[in-house]
Amino acid sequence: MTVKAPSTPHPVRRRNQHNGKATGGAHRTSKDSLRPWEMTCLVHGFPSKIAALQFEWAWQNAHTTRHVTAEARITQARSNIRVSPKTGRVKKKPVRPRMGLSERLGNLHLLLHSSSFERWPLRVTFYALDVHRTWDRWTRQHVVDSLRPGIEVKLDPSATEKARPEEAANSETALSGISALDVGYGGLKLQLEKSKRIFDEAEWLQCDCCHQVVPAAGDLTLVCSTEGCDAVFHLDCLSTAFLEAEGNEDAMVPTSGACPSCGIELQWAELAKELSLRLRGETEIKALYKKRRAKKGEVSAGDSVSDDDDIGSDLDVVDIGDEDIWHELPATSEVEAVATRGNPTPVVKKRRKKTGNKAVPPVAVSNFEPAEPTEPERIIEESDWEGAEMIT
Known part of the structure; x- marks a missing residue:
């Protein structure tokens, strides 16, 4: 084996x-x-x-x-x-x-x-x-x-x-084993919709830890993932609360902790993943709401x-x-390799020219002729030294 x-x-x-x-x-x-x-x-x-x-x-x-x-x-x-x-x-x-x-x-x-x-x-x-x-x-x-x-x-x-x-x-039709794995962000779809609703409907929000105002756009703001709890927190405030409750002085990033508002256990990785997706996952969010279609030739x-x-x-x-x-x-990733296959090199056709009775060797004619870079013409400006007299 x-x-x-x-x-x-x-x-x-x-x-x-x-x-x-x-x-x-x-x-x-x-x-x-x-x-x-x-x-x-x-x-x-x-x-x-x-x-x-x-x-x-x-x-x-x-x-x-x-x-x-x-x-x-x-x-x-x-x-x-x-x-x-x-x-x-x-x-x-x-x-x-x-x-x-x-x-x-x-x-x-x-x-x-x-x-x-x-x-x-x-x-x-x-x-x-x-x-x-x-x-x-x-x-x-x-x-x-x-x-x-x-x-x-x-x-x-x-x-x-x-x-x-x-x-x-x-x-x-049934999926099991590794075929049933969610390799995308489908599990965060409901949480993402909840966060968007909270930040769109409220004129202003405050952190449930320090009770200070959080950014209106939701930057560096975590949202409780528990259904029915709309508590929001500053990133550093909730991190400090989780680490203090854990009692590990050497740790820098928490693993989990209870929500200060509802008391439900929250996983730090899930909160951070939703925040990252909400702030920087524009492409992934579009794919999340895109209708999935199967490729050709599936087994x-x-x-x-x-x-x-x-x-x-x-x-x-x-x-x-x-x-x-x-x-x-x-030097190239798989995505770049696919793009290369999708844009093949131009088709080159060969034809034979005739001049009188003499045949000209085949000439490669391409439907894609990139313009050759040309150097600008050098211009030598007149100098005052041209009218200078030689002293003997």
């Missing part, structure tokens, strides 16, 4: 790329002997794509990452030593150790315990029953401290459900990818798992 740990903002599309149903994907996964690929474990909830790439590199290089102490490492770094027969120089090349499923899951557990990632709003979902059992077995044997309460680890129902005749009949509902999924830069073109130097990104 081959195990791989890539990162992607769209799991369904990534799986289709690995299995040859969509263009793109890593070179190593293109081997027919390794297909089909199955997504068995998903770590999600990262605050940004850059954060996901950082976690991916640390997971793939747990033997060298600084996020895991040397004493706690499951796999140790090793290197190949080569001696030049001519000069006798010794060269050491670091080699990534081979890791099986147990080592991968063990390294995942170590990273979720590390101080760098333990306060991130991460969730772990398993889509294969045997992989989830391996996780439980490794946890019972090696782990003493449990994960932070905010980090949810669960087994997806699709991993335990048995195929029934009625389910098979509805398999083309099933589980493999469908709508037009809205192509919005924004897609970093899953970069397969960090196949490179030792993870930070060398390509």
Whole structure:
């Protein structure tokens, strides 16, 4: 069994790329002997794509990452030593150790315990029953401290459900597993509408923490996500209230806290995500209210990818798992590559000119002739030195 740990903002599309149903994907996964690929474990909830790439590199290089102490490492770094027969120089090349499923899951557990990632709003979902059992077995044997309460680890129902005749009949329309994931902002649609209503209807609003006026446009203002509670807060006011209630002096960003108005537990990541979408997500908001349509040539509902999924830069073109130097990104992203395919180079036609009885070689005639830059004519102005007399 081959195990791989890539990162992607769209799991369904990534799986289709690995299995040859969509263009793109890593070179190593293109081997027919390794297909089909199955997504068995998903770590999600990262605050940004850059954060996901950082976690991916640390997971793939747990033997060298600084996020895991040397004493706690499951796999140790090793290197190949080569001696030049001519000069006798010794060269050491670091080699990534081979890791099986147990080592991968063990390294995942170590990273979720590390101080760098333990306060991130991460969730772990398993889509294969045997992989989830391996996780439980490794946890019972090696782990003493449990994960932070905010980090949810669960087994997806699709991993335990048995195929029934009625389910098979509805398999083309029913979504389950990774196909049921919301890779957009559909879960924030109601909260976004609520915030817009609050700021549009009220002439002025005050923070429920400091009771001072908040910006009318909602800049740096958080809105309680509880239904029926219209409390608004300054960003720094609610952050301070959550951190004081938590009692963690070393923390800079809260994870959760009770709303000062209604008392319901709120997740800081969800509040911040709605604020970011409201202030800077104009394109994403348009896509949120755009009617979704399926692309041509879809195999099933589980493999469908709508037009809205192509919005924004897609970093899953970069397969960090196949490179030792993870930070060398390509010059173009996947979106740019699609744009290039949509605008092909001009068609060049060839024709033969005749002059008398002599034939002229074929001339390339293009329907797209860019204007060649021309240099401006140099003008030498008259100088007073032209009328000067030579002194002998």
